[in-house]
Amino acid sequence: MALSSKYYLEVPAASLDNNKGEIDRINSLLEDFTGIKRIDWPIDLIISSLPVIRSSNGQLTVTACRDGDRLSLISVESGDTRSFHFGIAIDLGTTVVAAELIDLKTGDTLSSEGEINAQVRYGEDLLTRLHFASQGGVNELKSALLDTINKLVDITCKSSGIPSNQISAASIAGNTSMTHLFLGLDPSSIRHEPYVPVVNHVPVLNASEVGLKILPHAPVFIFPSSGSFLGGDLISGVLASGLAKSEKISLLLDIGTNGEMVLGNKDWLLACAGAAGPALEGAVAECATRAKPGAIDRVVIDPTTLEPSFSTIDDKPAIGLCGSGLVDAIAQLYSVGLLDSTGRFVLEKHTTRWQKINHRIAYMLTEERTGSNLPPIYITEKDIQNVLRTKAAMVAALTVLLNSVGISIEEVQKVYTAGSFGIHLSPESSIAIGLYPRLPLDRFIPLGNGSLQGACRVLLDASNIDEAKRIADKITYLELNVHPTFMNLFRSAKYI
Amino acid sequence: MALSSKYYLEVPAASLDNNKGEIDRINSLLEDFTGIKRIDWPIDLIISSLPVIRSSNGQLTVTACRDGDRLSLISVESGDTRSFHFGIAIDLGTTVVAAELIDLKTGDTLSSEGEINAQVRYGEDLLTRLHFASQGGVNELKSALLDTINKLVDITCKSSGIPSNQISAASIAGNTSMTHLFLGLDPSSIRHEPYVPVVNHVPVLNASEVGLKILPHAPVFIFPSSGSFLGGDLISGVLASGLAKSEKISLLLDIGTNGEMVLGNKDWLLACAGAAGPALEGAVAECATRAKPGAIDRVVIDPTTLEPSFSTIDDKPAIGLCGSGLVDAIAQLYSVGLLDSTGRFVLEKHTTRWQKINHRIAYMLTEERTGSNLPPIYITEKDIQNVLRTKAAMVAALTVLLNSVGISIEEVQKVYTAGSFGIHLSPESSIAIGLYPRLPLDRFIPLGNGSLQGACRVLLDASNIDEAKRIADKITYLELNVHPTFMNLFRSAKYI
Structure with a gap:
């Protein structure tokens, strides 16, 4: 049942034999419909609804919220308006x-x-x-x-x-x-x-x-939070993924401003947060941009010519590199041998794409575009180090989670990817640079905006309110900053 | 349990091991106290309470209303304030x-x-x-x-x-x-x-x-009403009397502006209203006043001298006749033979108290009081006819109620008298003129302001909310105006 419900009622006219109050007659019908005896009308709604009730010929649509042992009235309309909900x-x-x-x-x-x-x-x-x-x-x-x-x-x-x-x-x-x-x-x-x-x-x-x-x-x-670092958005994402209802162990990766992950199934949920950092956010890479029209979101580098090709969001002229483009570029640079596993450029390998920008070597994704006010788009070692730090944090966090419950990554049956990057990141590239765990591609399920999806679920099925509360209560938060092995794991994971 | 409850809590300080939200920690304790999981805080109360919570050293008194499946928060105070409730x-x-x-x-x-x-x-x-x-x-x-x-x-x-x-x-x-x-x-x-x-x-x-x-x-x-003519005040009076919980059949007489009566026991309740009319109200008798200081509330007429004596409320100089004084006066006039059973003065019986006022004979309760701006106080046949009409209405209504369920007046074990007149009326005089049924005096129980008493009951015991609803739902209203025998009963009861 949706968070609000609409009930079409045909209210019998008052007579000397049926002289219940106007509102009480509506309540009787609602009680028949819902089995709920406690029906709460805000007084201002009674006052504002009376003209509607009196001019409706008894044909009314009542909107109400079923909340525990009671029905709380939201609005009263004339006629049958159940289609407008x-x-x-x-x-x-x-x-x-x-x-x-x-x-x-x-x-x-x-x-x-x-x-x-x-x-x-x-x-x-x-x-x-x-x-x-x-x-x-x-x-x-x-x-x-x-x-x-x-x-x-x-x-x-x-x-x-x-x-x-x-x-x-x-x-x-x-x-x-x-x-x-x-x-x-x-x-x-x-x-x-x-x-x-x-x-x-x-x-x-x-x-x-x-x-x-x-x-x-x-x-x-x-949505309830589960503490300062596990917000309602993550609870909502867990709800949307359904992982907290599944027998199988699944993983939710929410790589946004503040990376968060949840590992678990219907019996237990373990979460950590704060591991991603802003490396994948628009603001960090030199040519970074948010995922908006014109952002480079896919990059391919020809292994023979070492020349890049790319696509942009909405096919607009390239204005910068969004998170998924950045991850693609790094994966491709590594794949064609222009990048080593420590994240350093292999400058011995010759390509006209190497250029010096601000005293540093960069790999140019675009040429200088004369006659346009669009800047050149390139990637630097510093950009790559930032991404690798994020990757290392994700890997270390995931390892801590897995070790805490003593399971291996192969036991994770599904990986839900959410957050502003989860939507766009290529699973192949993300696996290639180690940002995503090395699992069969069919285990990755892009969730989109998990937080928004979970919110939609509650609208359409209010029983998810209890489910959200259950998730928030069940989830255990692992504080990485004080975890004894996290820093070691982090340091050893800063490689592709 | 009272309509609002106060809970004294000692809230443990937050720590890294107990980092529930500030409000959530209070809720945990409230849940332990009450067993209620659903605890509703208005947002403005959270905001206004935070300074109190933070400066309280964890010693808090929370006031809340237990309402069905939830606890609704009312206020938060520092320290133990349970004595101020x-x-x-x-x-x-x-x-x-x-x-x-x-x-x-x-x-x-x-x-x-x-x-x-x-x-x-x-x-x-x-x-x-x-x-x-x-x-x-x-x-x-x-x-x-x-x-x-x-x-x-x-x-x-x-x-x-x-x-x-x-x-x-x-x-x-x-x-x-x-x-x-x-x-x-x-x-x-x-x-x-x-x-x-x-x-x-x-x-x-x-x-x-x-x-x-x-x-x-x-x-x-x-208090719920039970229709246009049976208001929450009567439901409250029934609640205060306890008649709806008793095995015995009882009667509630509420003789106010609009006389009402309820007959019944724990299994059934029958009511009628509108029978009293304003005859006993301050406004009707020529020398009438409300029951306030100076109102004549008790009248005795010496059977030998036929001279009246009276008391006034708070022993103030007499300013008029309130309902109970009026009923006393009529009962006494009848008792000493100055009034016949049709409500006419027996003028053949000589007394200096007969005087002509505005071309009509009146019985003077006070003399002309020279040197005072207080008017003389007297009673006329018209005043008496008005009271007898009220009495007739009460008798007819009671007869209709009794006949409807086929019981005799003797089966009524208790008569609760309520309303602004019920408080002051002398049962003896009321029985004497037939306003009250002829039953042993010990069956009459003055309820005072039954409506106010019932309201107090709910404050002190919120389970009376359900009882009030039960009474309102159970009570059957008998419409006297359309009742076939009411008018005949009324006409034949206009005598003492």
Whole structure:
């Protein structure tokens, strides 16, 4: 059952023999439908619905949220409007907030959009924003995030031709800090020992309570966090993958700003976080860009000519290298012998693509493009070292997880790849440079934006609220920074 | 368990080994205390409580409302404040709103006050106000009522030395129209066929939602009505009497503005309303007054001298005749032979108390009081006819109720007398004129303000919420106006 439900009722007219209250008559029918006796109407909804009820000839569609032992009313419409039943899923990304407008009757996605998180004006990275929050900036950060979210509500509604006051449910996932800021809670404590969030488990709230511009009484589910470093976005990704329901052992790799991984099955879940670092993010490589139109996302180097060819997102003129292009380039350089296993260029191997840029040797993916204001795109050893550090962190983290439960990588039956890089990374290249474990390709399942997908699951099936709570409670967090073998594993994994 | 509960917690400090969220740690303890897993915090309460939580050294008192499968948080205080635990019961009288401030720990009444319902400025009687409501006056009537209630909160708090933000629960009973106006609902439909209220059963609301100036998240229980003519005040009175839990058949007589009676036991409840009329209200008899200081409330007439003596409320100089004084006077006039059984004066019997006032004969209770601006107080045949009409209505209604279930009056084991007259009426005089049934005096139990008493019961024991609902659902309303024998019974009962 979806997070909100619509019930079409034919309410018998009042008479001397049936003179229950107007609302009580509706409640009787709802009780017959749902078996729920406790039906909660907000008073303002009773007041605003009376004209609708009285002009409806008894034909009403009631939208409500089934929550535990009660039914909470959301809206009342005249006639049979069960076909107009919508919910919105939102992923509170640190950089990009994503939203998906869902038809809760058919399960179809009507619109899927992303917007830069307006909080970036207070700091590109999370730490800057957390500092600002601790200086009294919580409400500004909350407003900025809310503006972004409500803009997405607006955009997805407009593109689907649906008024926002027909959205009767929302489901939201974000990391622990973003979730705090969304709720107007100061997340400062998250980053200081003992790393305690204000709250992990938030009850289902009302849209009006959190400032979401959909139906005011629409339920808003917020994914629970499992501590400061395991946010609701990861819980949501685990939910979307289904790994916590499977007999088989699976792995979820979420390689975003802050790499996270979860190993486990229906009986146990082990997670670690913070291992990836920003190496794969737009900001690090010299010619890096976010995965947007014009970003080089696929690279092939001819083993004979050593000349590169590439594709860009949406086939636009190349503007830079996104994470997947970077991983492809490194894998290809290594494969054709232009890179050794320590991440150094093999300059003895001759190609016109070697060029000196800012006193350093680079491999040029594009030529100087005269008559264009687009810069040349290239890759340096420093870029490669950054990626290898991320790779080493991922490998070390995975090894720690596997060793903790005493299993080998071959026992991992499925690898779900999520996060902004998981979507685009080529499994072949990722395996080639060791970022992904060496497993048969058919075990890799790209999840897309796992956080957003999990949020959609809750919209379409509210029993996933309990499942999310179960995951958050079950998951065990392994703190890598204090782990005795992590640093050794990390150091020995900085090679291709 | 009271409608709100206080829990003293010693919250362990956060550490690397116990890094649950601050709120989650409190929730764990609450779950241990109550066995309830679902703990709902309003977001604004989390935000406002954090400074308290952080400065409390882990010693906290949490106030919460146990509601079905969940615990709803009301407030968080530093230290052990379990001794400061208060609730307020309110009776939404049409004329007088009454409030009782209760210590929920000891059950003691700390303050009990009444205030004229500020709605009277829109009309002394309910019908005038309902007309005003139907003309768009709902919000004004709501505000006036709320002003009166919040004034009572203020008065009872001041007289007890308790700040209003320590009141963590409220329980409210009123007739169906008053309950509607309290909620801002237009009660117009109540008075027109098919006499349908907007709503009978209202869920437990928050103080902030209804505008009550106590703790914003305090639960506010509102007694359910059982239709347009059986209000929450009567349900509350039935609850207070306990008659709906007894094996024995009992009768509740609520002789207020609108007389109501309930006959029944734990298995069945039969009610009728609207039979009393305003005869006993302050406004009807020529020298009538409300039951306030100076009102004549007891009258004795010497059978030999035929001279009256009387007492007044608070022994103040007599200002008029309240309902109980009126009933006493009629009973005494009849007893000494100055009145016949049809309600006519026996003028042949000589007394200096007969005097002509406005061309009509009256029996003078006081002389002309020269040197005082207090008017003479007397009783006329018209006053007596009015009381006898009320008496006839009560008798006819009771007969209809008894006949409906086929029992005799002797089978009624207890008679609870409630309402503004029930408090003061002398059972002897009331039996003498036939207003009360002729039963042994020890079967009469004065309930006081039954509506207010029932509201107090819910504050002190929230399981009475279900009991109130059970009563409202169980009670059967007998419509006297359309009853075939009522008018005949009424006509034949207009005699002493």
